[in-house]
Amino acid sequence: MLEMLSYPFIIRALVVGTLVSLCSALLGVNLVLKRYSMIGDGLSHVAFSAMAVATVMNWAPLWVAIPVVIAASYLLLVFSSGNGFSGDSAIALLSTGALAVGIFIISMKSGVNTDINNYMFGSVLAISRSEVSLSVILSLAVLVLYVLFYNKIFAVTFDEPFARATGVRAGFYNFLIAVLTSVTIVLGMRMIGALLISSLIIFPAMSSMRLFKCFRNVVVCSAVISVFCFLSGLVISYEYSAPTGASVVIINIAVFAAFCAIAFVRGRIRIKNEIAE
Numbered sequence: 067m068l069e070m071l072s073y074p075f076i077i078r079a080l081v082v083g084t085l086v087s088l089c090s091a092l093l094g095v096n097l098v099l100k101r102y103s104m105i106g107d108g109l110s111h112v113a114f115s116a117m118a119v120a121t122v123m124n125w126a127p128l129w130v131a132i133p134v135v136i137a138a139s140y141l142l143l144v145f146s147s148g149n150g151f152s153g154d155s156a157i158a159l160l161s162t163g164a165l166a167v168g169i170f171i172i173s174m175k176s177g178v179n180t181d182i183n184n185y186m187f188g189s190v191l192a193i194s195r196s197e198v199s200l201s202v203i204l205s206l207a208v209l210v211l212y213v214l215f216y217n218k219i220f221a222v223t224f225d226e227p228f229a230r231a232t233g234v235r236a237g238f239y240n241f242l243i244a245v246l247t248s249v250t251i252v253l254g255m256r257m258i259g260a261l262l263i264s265s266l267i268i269f270p271a272m273s274s275m276r277l278f279k280c281f282r283n284v285v286v287c288s289a290v291i292s293v294f295c296f297l298s299g300l301v302i303s304y305e306y307s308a309p310t311g312a313s314v315v316i317i318n319i320a321v322f323a324a325f326c327a328i329a330f331v332r333g334r335i336r337i338k339n340e341i342a343e
Protein backbone atom coordinates (compact mmCIF):
# COMPACT_ATOMS: atom_id res chain seq x y z
CA MET A 67 0.00 0.00 0.00
CA LEU A 68 2.85 2.39 0.85
CA GLU A 69 4.51 1.61 -2.48
CA MET A 70 1.23 2.35 -4.25
CA LEU A 71 0.92 5.74 -2.54
CA SER A 72 4.45 6.71 -3.55
CA TYR A 73 3.31 7.40 -7.12
CA PRO A 74 1.97 10.92 -7.80
CA PHE A 75 -0.60 9.68 -10.35
CA ILE A 76 -2.06 7.35 -7.72
CA ILE A 77 -2.44 10.25 -5.29
CA ARG A 78 -4.18 12.30 -8.00
CA ALA A 79 -6.49 9.40 -8.79
CA LEU A 80 -7.21 8.89 -5.08
CA VAL A 81 -8.18 12.53 -4.47
CA VAL A 82 -10.33 12.97 -7.57
CA GLY A 83 -11.91 9.51 -7.37
CA THR A 84 -12.90 9.91 -3.73
CA LEU A 85 -14.55 13.29 -4.29
CA VAL A 86 -16.37 12.19 -7.46
CA SER A 87 -17.52 8.99 -5.73
CA LEU A 88 -19.01 11.06 -2.90
CA CYS A 89 -20.81 13.38 -5.33
CA SER A 90 -22.21 10.56 -7.43
CA ALA A 91 -23.40 8.64 -4.38
CA LEU A 92 -25.25 11.60 -2.86
CA LEU A 93 -26.94 12.59 -6.12
CA GLY A 94 -27.57 8.97 -7.04
CA VAL A 95 -30.02 8.55 -4.16
CA ASN A 96 -32.12 11.45 -5.42
CA LEU A 97 -32.00 10.29 -9.03
CA VAL A 98 -33.00 6.72 -8.17
CA LEU A 99 -35.90 7.89 -6.00
CA LYS A 100 -37.08 10.27 -8.75
CA ARG A 101 -36.80 7.43 -11.30
CA TYR A 102 -34.08 9.22 -13.21
CA SER A 103 -31.39 6.64 -12.54
CA MET A 104 -30.48 6.35 -16.24
CA ILE A 105 -29.88 10.08 -16.63
CA GLY A 106 -26.21 9.39 -16.00
CA ASP A 107 -26.10 7.18 -19.07
CA GLY A 108 -27.81 9.79 -21.24
CA LEU A 109 -25.75 12.76 -20.10
CA SER A 110 -22.50 10.79 -20.36
CA HIS A 111 -23.19 10.28 -24.06
CA VAL A 112 -23.74 14.01 -24.43
CA ALA A 113 -20.48 14.64 -22.58
CA PHE A 114 -18.68 12.17 -24.82
CA SER A 115 -19.93 14.02 -27.91
CA ALA A 116 -18.84 17.37 -26.45
CA MET A 117 -15.42 16.01 -25.55
CA ALA A 118 -15.03 14.53 -29.03
CA VAL A 119 -15.64 17.97 -30.54
CA ALA A 120 -13.25 19.60 -28.05
CA THR A 121 -10.52 17.05 -28.72
CA VAL A 122 -10.81 17.41 -32.48
CA MET A 123 -10.69 21.21 -32.15
CA ASN A 124 -7.84 21.09 -29.59
CA TRP A 125 -9.97 22.73 -26.90
CA ALA A 126 -10.02 21.85 -23.20
CA PRO A 127 -12.50 18.93 -23.00
CA LEU A 128 -13.79 19.55 -19.48
CA TRP A 129 -14.44 23.24 -20.07
CA VAL A 130 -16.43 22.42 -23.20
CA ALA A 131 -18.32 19.43 -21.82
CA ILE A 132 -19.60 20.95 -18.57
CA PRO A 133 -21.75 23.77 -20.06
CA VAL A 134 -22.96 21.48 -22.87
CA VAL A 135 -24.07 18.77 -20.44
CA ILE A 136 -25.76 21.34 -18.18
CA ALA A 137 -27.71 22.59 -21.20
CA ALA A 138 -28.63 19.00 -22.07
CA SER A 139 -29.87 18.35 -18.53
CA TYR A 140 -32.07 21.44 -18.78
CA LEU A 141 -33.51 20.15 -22.07
CA LEU A 142 -34.26 16.83 -20.40
CA LEU A 143 -36.21 18.63 -17.68
CA VAL A 144 -38.17 20.60 -20.28
CA PHE A 145 -38.93 17.55 -22.43
CA SER A 146 -39.95 15.33 -19.52
CA SER A 147 -42.20 17.95 -17.89
CA GLY A 148 -44.65 17.96 -20.77
CA ASN A 149 -44.43 18.04 -24.56
CA GLY A 150 -45.60 14.43 -24.76
CA PHE A 151 -42.23 12.93 -23.70
CA SER A 152 -41.61 10.65 -20.75
CA GLY A 153 -38.34 10.92 -18.84
CA ASP A 154 -37.01 7.63 -20.28
CA SER A 155 -37.94 8.63 -23.84
CA ALA A 156 -36.24 12.01 -23.50
CA ILE A 157 -33.07 10.39 -22.15
CA ALA A 158 -33.04 7.82 -24.97
CA LEU A 159 -33.50 10.46 -27.66
CA LEU A 160 -30.82 12.73 -26.29
CA SER A 161 -28.26 10.02 -25.50
CA THR A 162 -28.47 8.16 -28.82
CA GLY A 163 -28.43 11.39 -30.82
CA ALA A 164 -25.44 12.77 -28.93
CA LEU A 165 -23.52 9.49 -29.18
CA ALA A 166 -24.13 9.40 -32.95
CA VAL A 167 -22.79 12.94 -33.29
CA GLY A 168 -19.69 12.06 -31.26
CA ILE A 169 -18.94 8.94 -33.30
CA PHE A 170 -19.47 10.85 -36.56
CA ILE A 171 -17.05 13.59 -35.50
CA ILE A 172 -14.42 11.03 -34.48
CA SER A 173 -14.78 9.25 -37.82
CA MET A 174 -13.83 12.47 -39.58
CA LYS A 175 -10.37 12.18 -38.06
CA SER A 176 -7.86 9.56 -39.13
CA GLY A 177 -7.88 7.03 -36.32
CA VAL A 178 -9.33 7.33 -32.84
CA ASN A 179 -7.66 9.72 -30.43
CA THR A 180 -6.35 8.19 -27.19
CA ASP A 181 -8.06 10.86 -25.10
CA ILE A 182 -11.42 9.86 -26.61
CA ASN A 183 -10.78 6.24 -25.60
CA ASN A 184 -10.00 7.43 -22.07
CA TYR A 185 -13.31 9.27 -21.86
CA MET A 186 -15.22 6.32 -23.31
CA PHE A 187 -13.68 3.63 -21.07
CA GLY A 188 -12.20 5.69 -18.25
CA SER A 189 -8.59 6.28 -17.21
CA VAL A 190 -8.38 7.84 -13.77
CA LEU A 191 -4.62 7.22 -13.65
CA ALA A 192 -4.09 9.50 -16.67
CA ILE A 193 -5.62 12.60 -15.06
CA SER A 194 -3.41 15.65 -15.49
CA ARG A 195 -2.60 18.18 -12.78
CA SER A 196 -4.87 20.82 -14.34
CA GLU A 197 -7.75 18.34 -14.48
CA VAL A 198 -7.14 17.44 -10.83
CA SER A 199 -7.39 21.09 -9.77
CA LEU A 200 -10.59 21.65 -11.75
CA SER A 201 -12.10 18.36 -10.54
CA VAL A 202 -11.37 19.13 -6.88
CA ILE A 203 -12.87 22.63 -7.10
CA LEU A 204 -16.02 21.48 -8.89
CA SER A 205 -16.49 18.40 -6.68
CA LEU A 206 -16.23 20.50 -3.52
CA ALA A 207 -18.72 22.97 -5.02
CA VAL A 208 -21.16 20.11 -5.69
CA LEU A 209 -20.80 18.79 -2.13
CA VAL A 210 -21.23 22.24 -0.55
CA LEU A 211 -24.35 23.04 -2.61
CA TYR A 212 -25.85 19.63 -1.84
CA VAL A 213 -25.35 20.13 1.90
CA LEU A 214 -26.63 23.73 1.84
CA PHE A 215 -29.84 22.80 0.01
CA TYR A 216 -30.24 19.33 1.52
CA ASN A 217 -33.68 20.00 3.02
CA LYS A 218 -35.08 21.47 -0.21
CA ILE A 219 -33.61 18.66 -2.32
CA PHE A 220 -35.11 16.15 0.10
CA ALA A 221 -38.54 17.77 -0.19
CA VAL A 222 -38.48 17.89 -3.99
CA THR A 223 -37.26 14.31 -4.20
CA PHE A 224 -39.92 12.75 -2.00
CA ASP A 225 -43.05 14.78 -2.65
CA GLU A 226 -42.71 17.44 -5.33
CA PRO A 227 -46.41 18.47 -5.41
CA PHE A 228 -46.42 18.99 -1.64
CA ALA A 229 -43.13 20.89 -1.85
CA ARG A 230 -44.65 23.22 -4.46
CA ALA A 231 -47.72 23.72 -2.26
CA THR A 232 -45.53 24.79 0.67
CA GLY A 233 -43.76 27.42 -1.44
CA VAL A 234 -40.62 25.49 -2.41
CA ARG A 235 -39.37 26.45 -5.87
CA ALA A 236 -39.40 22.89 -7.13
CA GLY A 237 -38.39 23.86 -10.66
CA PHE A 238 -35.26 25.61 -9.42
CA TYR A 239 -34.20 22.72 -7.19
CA ASN A 240 -34.86 20.17 -9.91
CA PHE A 241 -32.59 22.21 -12.15
CA LEU A 242 -30.01 22.41 -9.35
CA ILE A 243 -30.03 18.61 -9.07
CA ALA A 244 -29.61 18.40 -12.85
CA VAL A 245 -26.67 20.83 -12.82
CA LEU A 246 -24.91 19.04 -9.96
CA THR A 247 -25.49 15.73 -11.70
CA SER A 248 -24.11 17.10 -14.97
CA VAL A 249 -20.90 18.31 -13.33
CA THR A 250 -20.46 15.00 -11.49
CA ILE A 251 -20.97 12.97 -14.66
CA VAL A 252 -18.42 14.98 -16.65
CA LEU A 253 -15.86 14.60 -13.87
CA GLY A 254 -16.69 10.92 -13.38
CA MET A 255 -16.22 10.10 -17.05
CA ARG A 256 -12.48 10.63 -16.73
CA MET A 257 -12.47 8.14 -13.88
CA ILE A 258 -14.85 5.42 -15.03
CA GLY A 259 -15.80 6.20 -18.63
CA ALA A 260 -19.00 7.05 -20.48
CA LEU A 261 -20.02 3.39 -20.72
CA LEU A 262 -19.89 2.77 -16.96
CA ILE A 263 -20.66 6.12 -15.32
CA SER A 264 -24.32 5.32 -14.65
CA SER A 265 -23.23 2.40 -12.45
CA LEU A 266 -21.33 4.81 -10.21
CA ILE A 267 -24.62 6.62 -9.60
CA ILE A 268 -27.00 3.66 -9.36
CA PHE A 269 -25.22 0.88 -7.45
CA PRO A 270 -24.36 2.64 -4.14
CA ALA A 271 -27.91 4.01 -3.84
CA MET A 272 -29.54 0.67 -4.68
CA SER A 273 -27.27 -1.17 -2.26
CA SER A 274 -28.00 1.14 0.68
CA MET A 275 -31.75 0.99 -0.03
CA ARG A 276 -31.66 -2.77 0.58
CA LEU A 277 -31.00 -2.18 4.28
CA PHE A 278 -32.14 1.35 5.13
CA LYS A 279 -35.41 3.22 4.66
CA CYS A 280 -34.58 6.60 6.21
CA PHE A 281 -33.40 9.05 3.54
CA ARG A 282 -30.48 10.35 5.59
CA ASN A 283 -29.27 6.84 6.43
CA VAL A 284 -29.50 5.85 2.77
CA VAL A 285 -27.46 8.91 1.74
CA VAL A 286 -24.75 8.27 4.35
CA CYS A 287 -24.54 4.55 3.60
CA SER A 288 -24.45 5.25 -0.14
CA ALA A 289 -21.53 7.65 0.32
CA VAL A 290 -19.60 5.11 2.40
CA ILE A 291 -20.24 2.34 -0.13
CA SER A 292 -19.21 4.52 -3.07
CA VAL A 293 -15.90 5.58 -1.51
CA PHE A 294 -15.16 2.04 -0.33
CA CYS A 295 -15.82 0.59 -3.79
CA PHE A 296 -13.63 3.18 -5.46
CA LEU A 297 -10.72 2.63 -3.07
CA SER A 298 -11.04 -1.15 -3.42
CA GLY A 299 -11.26 -0.88 -7.20
CA LEU A 300 -8.19 1.36 -7.29
CA VAL A 301 -6.17 -1.13 -5.24
CA ILE A 302 -7.28 -4.03 -7.44
CA SER A 303 -6.46 -2.01 -10.55
CA TYR A 304 -2.96 -1.32 -9.24
CA GLU A 305 -2.27 -4.86 -8.04
CA TYR A 306 -3.52 -6.69 -11.13
CA SER A 307 -3.05 -4.00 -13.84
CA ALA A 308 -6.80 -4.07 -14.47
CA PRO A 309 -8.93 -1.17 -15.78
CA THR A 310 -9.88 1.07 -12.87
CA GLY A 311 -13.44 1.74 -14.02
CA ALA A 312 -14.27 -1.93 -14.51
CA SER A 313 -12.70 -2.83 -11.15
CA VAL A 314 -14.80 -0.22 -9.33
CA VAL A 315 -18.02 -1.46 -10.97
CA ILE A 316 -17.25 -5.11 -10.16
CA ILE A 317 -16.75 -4.23 -6.49
CA ASN A 318 -20.05 -2.31 -6.58
CA ILE A 319 -21.80 -5.40 -7.98
CA ALA A 320 -20.30 -7.56 -5.22
CA VAL A 321 -21.42 -5.10 -2.52
CA PHE A 322 -24.92 -4.94 -4.01
CA ALA A 323 -25.15 -8.73 -3.98
CA ALA A 324 -23.96 -8.84 -0.37
CA PHE A 325 -26.51 -6.22 0.73
CA CYS A 326 -29.29 -8.11 -1.06
CA ALA A 327 -28.27 -11.30 0.76
CA ILE A 328 -28.23 -9.49 4.13
CA ALA A 329 -31.65 -7.97 3.43
CA PHE A 330 -33.04 -11.40 2.50
CA VAL A 331 -31.69 -13.05 5.66
CA ARG A 332 -32.94 -10.18 7.83
CA GLY A 333 -36.39 -10.45 6.24
CA ARG A 334 -36.55 -14.20 6.89
CA ILE A 335 -35.53 -13.70 10.52
CA ARG A 336 -38.21 -11.03 10.98
CA ILE A 337 -40.87 -13.30 9.50
CA LYS A 338 -39.85 -16.16 11.80
CA ASN A 339 -39.98 -13.87 14.83
CA GLU A 340 -43.46 -12.65 13.85
CA ILE A 341 -44.67 -16.25 13.46
CA ALA A 342 -43.16 -17.20 16.79
CA GLU A 343 -45.00 -14.37 18.53
